[in-house]
Amino acid sequence: MFKQFSIEGRIAAISLLAVIVGVSIPVILLRFDIDTHLAWSGGLLLAMPTVLLLLRLVTGPLNHTLTALESGLLNFRDGDFSISLATKRSDQLGQLTQLYNEVGEILRRERAHIYQRELLLDTVIQSSPQSLLLVDQGDHIIYANSSSRHLLNNGKPIQGLTLERLLPSCPQELAEAIEKGEDGLFSYSDGDNPQTLHIGNSTFVLNAQRHRLIVIREMTRELTRAEVQVWKKVIRLISHELNNSLAPISSMAHSGKMLIQQPGKAEALEKVFDIIAERCQHLTEFTQGYARFAKLPAPSCETVQWQQLIDRLAPLHQFTLRGELPSRPGHFDPVQVEQALLNLFKNAAEAGSDAEHTELRISADARGQELMVRDRGCGMSEKVLQQALLPFYSTKPQGVGLGLALCREIVDAHGGHIQLHNRPGGGLQISLWLPW
Structure with a gap:
């Protein structure tokens, strides 16, 4: 009877019925000449069960629906969105139940979507x-x-x-x-x-x-593939450099031949020969750099006193020695390791690090010996760091990209390994580890 009313309307109707019943029963009893006080007391006693019965009829389904909603929300809190509620009511509780079901459906779809994305992401990562x-x-x-x-x-x-x-x-x-x-x-x-x-x-x-x-x-395969491309680039670079040197040499030789036939041109002829000598010197240095890298001999390892190595390096480049030298002498090819260290010192200077902040630290243990060069230069970007050991890779306008590549070749020939990483606060740290 009350289903067409809202919850507030049902409570108001029950209250009105309670008043009607509470007043009607005493009036009926008074018509039978019953004492007024007794009539009102009996009326109230008879009205109360009626009111409670009406309240139970109304609040029973209400409590059932609220209990179901509470149970569903507890499931939401526990991450379970699989339960839906029956929607047989047409009042506010029915609308609330319908809204609960719609939210549950949205959450189920979102969870399924997230699961599919996580599965896809995991598949990609696992196959990476x-x-x-x-x-x-x-x-x-x-x-x-x-x-x-x-x-x-x-x-x-x-x-x-x-x-x-x-x-x-x-x-x-x-x-x-x-x-x-x-x-x-x-x-x-x-x-x-x-x-x-x-x-x-x-x-x-x-x-x-x-x-x-x-x-x-x-990076091994990538370096190998990159090296093939680099060698092609080197061939083009060498061809270009040779043409840049041979063309002016040929031109200057022709000019010199013409000047010889003219008296009083000794000064001009001297300039011609100076230009030819300069281009030849440049070409010699260029080719020698590549020759050193391409024809690196097998290391001739011998016992090396650390202080002697420091004394040989000091006149060639400025640096700061940090820490104490190991008591055990080193064992490597002194010429090749000296060349590797000089390349690192040169790179540090070109990166903007002064002699005070260009440090050499030498340590040794039972496994091997480590020579570490640290600087406070500009460091390397992530992209440059990944390609720094490639031969002929350089970010310098006039660089040929042989310094670090030659260091890598020297260390590999000794059976050791090289590590590069940026230092906190700026600069680069390069470690050369060599076995005994």
């Missing part, structure tokens, strides 16, 4: 050739893709492990690079195959906790 590790602030690995499992743990699961437990099973050079937490390029030997990797680190806050994302990019 780059190794990705997500580490929480307790150094626990909470996510790792397939490439990282094969690189760091021979394909075995690593999710849930700590870095402290995982790194001992990795190559020593790779473990040290990850532990340092710095971006950089480094190489190591995997049997007879030298490997070059780039490691990148980024930090962010997730669920009020600091997380670290480690991205390891395998």
Whole structure:
């Protein structure tokens, strides 16, 4: 009877019925000459069950609907959006139930959409050739893709492990690079195959906790492909440089021949020969640079006293020696290592680092010896850092791109590895590690 009314209308109707019943019963009893006080008392006693029965008829379905809504909202809080409510009512509670169902449907669709996107993202990440590790602030690995499992743990699961437990099973050079937490390029030997990797680190806050994302990019194949392109570029560059030198030499030779036939042209003839000599010197230096790189001999390793190495380097370039020299002598090719260090000192100076901030630090342990050059120059961008070891790659207008490439060749020939990364506060740090 009350279904066509709103909830407020039903409560008002019940109140009106209660008043009517409460007044009608005493009036009826008074007609039978019953005492007035007794009539009103009996009327009230008879009216109360009637009112309670009417209230139960109205509030019973209301309580049932509210209980269902409460249960559904608790499911929402727990992340369960699968429950819908029956909508047989046409009042405000029916509209509220319908709205609840619509919200539940929207949330279900959103969850399904998010799940599909997460599945797609996970598929892309798992098939990525780059190794990705997500580490929480307790150094626990909470996510790792397939490439990282094969690189760091021979394909075995690593999710849930700590870095402290995982790194001992990795190559020593790779473990040290990850532990340092710095971006950089480094190489190591995997049997007879030298490997070059780039490691990148980024930090962010997730669920009020600091997380670290480690991205390891395998650069060996890219370097090999890039080197093929570089060699083609070198051929064009050498051809261009030869033409630039041979053309003026030929022209000057012809001019000199003409001047010889004219008396009193000795001064002009001298200038012609000076230009020819200058171009020949430039061409000689140009070709010698490429020859040194292309014909690097096998290292002739010998015992080297560290102080003697420092004494040979000091007159050739200014730098600052940091720390104490190892007590154990070094063992390497002194000529090649000296050349590598001079190249690094030269690069530091060209990057804007003065002698005070161009530092050389030498250390040694049971595994090998490390020569570290640090500067306060302009450093390298991420793109340049990834290609810095390529031969003939240079960002300098007059550079030929042989300095770091020659250092890499020297270190690889010794069976060691090279690492590059930018320093906090500016500058570059380059480590040459050589085994005994």
